[in-house]
Amino acid sequence: MTRAMAPRPGRRVHVDTIELDLRGVSAGTAATAARLLGPALAQAFGGRRAAGGDDVGDINGGDIDGGRIELAASAGPETLAALLARRIAERTRGG
Numbered sequence: 001m002t003r004a005m006a007p008r009p010g011r012r013v014h015v016d017t018i019e020l021d022l023r024g025v026s027a028g029t030a031a032t033a034a035r036l037l038g039p040a041l042a043q044a045f046g047g048r049r050a051a052g053g054d055d056v057g058d059i060n061g062g063d064i065d066g067g068r069i070e071l072a073a074s075a076g077p078e079t080l081a082a083l084l085a086r087r088i089a090e091r092t093r094g095g
Helices: 027-045 079-091
Strands: none
Touching: 027 079
């Protein structure tokens, strides 16, 4: 018989503001991707741990530049949200 593992405390990431330059993306795709970004960020940060601690990461009020993301014209808002979330997670956690 195995013992149940104790639940782990929840991790939190606090985001004050996200500014995105979605040049070339339709308004509808951008709006839907923005709504999907929260859940996509939760998934991108899921299971990750910061070195030496339980927090996902802290950029101490700084800015991150996500750089350019190549996106196929046929890509939907789900893809865009996932790519943005992955890039944010990579930049705040160092990969």
